Amino acid sequence: MVNIVKQESIFHEGQEIALFRISNSSGAFAEVTNIGASIVSIFVPDKKGVLSNVVLRYNKLKDYLSDTFYLGATIGRFSNRISNACFLMDGIGYHLDKNDGKNSNHGGYNGLNRKIFNYHINNESVTFYTGSTDGEGGFPGNLELWVTYSFSDNNDFQIEYKALSDKRTPVNFTNHAYFNLSGKKNTILDNQLKVNAEKYLETDNEFLPTGHVLDTLGSAFDFSDYRTVKEMSLLKKDNLQGYNAYFIRQDNKESLGSVKDIISGRVLDVYSTMPGILFYTGDFLSGQFIPFQGLCLEAQYYPDAMNHTDFVSNILEPDEEKTDLIIYSFGAEK
Template identity: 30%
Template sequence: MPGEITQELYGKTLKDGKDVNRYSLKNSSGSLVVRILDYGALISEIHVPDRNGKLADITPGFDNFADYESRNPYFGVINGRVAARTAGGQFTLDEKTYKLPQNWGQHSLHGGILGFNKRLWSGKVEGDKLVLKYVSADGEEGYPGELTTTVSYRVTDENELIIEYEATTTKPTPVNLTNHAFFNLAGHEAETMDDHLLTVPADTFLPQDDDYVPTGEIKQVEGTLWDLRKPVLLGERLLQVPGGKGINENYCLPPNDAGKLQLAAKFEHPPSGRYMECLTTEPGMQVYTGYYLDVQQGKGGAAYKRFGAIVLEAQHYPDSVHRPSFPNTIVRPGETYRQTTIYQFGVA
């Protein structure tokens, strides 16, 4: 028995009154329900069962579109055209320098002021997939080339949320797409994730400066607090990190043949039995434990506080456009950017 995808009007944009739709994706057993908006191509809800079969929504968000439009700290969105920080808010490509919005100090963050997270995508249902499309104009947020991006979402009876990305361009341009959903497996309203376990099977990570921009070095995790190769209890590890800012690191996953999925992270909540595995074709896993999270009146009146949820972003390395030694993020005409990331949910 196949699952189902339904569509409903969710709101209208404040500036131009355009319709915003919400899609509900449910597998055949109802053990995975995901809701997605065509604004920002964002994930607004993820409902999964605990060991007793009780469903809970495990991703923070808002109850109405107005809040997503006015005060969303990247809950569930697609970040692009380039996720993470681009140092200095500029880059040089083929001997031409491009200026980007500086929306994180002197740097550009997550595609700029009006990145993909604040754009209305076109949506359609194709079989068991929701396919969302956005055409980014040549010069939008300073980036060269018209970039056509599609992101598809699909849920399976194995309780997988499968996200597939494709992008093509009319001019050479950097592309680094990811989803920025937050997770707390105790439920979105839980105030901490101290009782969660985290594993990231990476031997190396990227040291960075105080603005979270990589220095260019690739360092072994061995002997550091960033070593997550075995499960760590977040409540203990976050207390140990100097400066009190938690984890906001890019992990370098093992070398991977093109198109092959590999485990990038496992997140577990022993009290409920829920766990989540992230598999991806990407070379990097950005782990962010929500230091800057501070939202009053989220879904159901929940308050989302510092270290109350985690982001596990499968992506290329940050600031790759300035680091030729990092995996390439430049897409050229005639090429197609592709990425697949799977969040698989289960019960221990």
């Protein structure tokens, strides 16, 4: 039996900011807020049955208004980077916000992570919904988006994205939760990662795809079996200590990948309708967080897809509803 309660409510510039708790029959629960339709916490058991929060969070709701790390936020209109903050579609050039040097990142200055969503409590889920006007961030079309969160009795946390636009427009939604399965303030470098991918995208020093699709086998990106982040990162030859890499899913694999914390026994498996996953190790976390305190497993479409004709893009056609799913499935090995 799922139970949903509004935990807290404050107001910012006349808009309500609310925190909701979704509890399942086992006692595990997740908390979400309508600021950026963000995940605030997910409390799941370890191998001994002890509940701990496994995502990084701010302690106060108002802190999400000044967040710079996209902590648990819904990302869009287009997650990840778009080179030179522009793209060509149907013979028309579109110029986007340059919020990452000369490039656009995560939807620009007024991405979905900045919006205070409306909300609706359903029987066993919470739906956040908002709009993005034609031209916002440089993107075409009046976009409507619904983000629905649910948490099953099996400790499966599901996100459903449902989008509608009145013009042809590229979209790429994901969630930017930072996971730390230990439930403690330590690094994720000893976590064991497995990614069901034989290919990944080569990127340059600005984390933009070069257009080359490379084999993972035998490389620092070979997570075909469980390997620790620390041991694999020592094999890397780029300018980043950790990872910020997009892996292309294997068609014959149901899940995109998983991560294990050996001490707590917690395991997270990621499933999605999307064609790949971005693995980021939180290298640039700071302030109340420490670098590598959490890792992101962002199921999404190819970054910068509009500027690479051979990449899988996600174009939303006018008045055609599009739905994608992400499922974070939690368990524990004894």
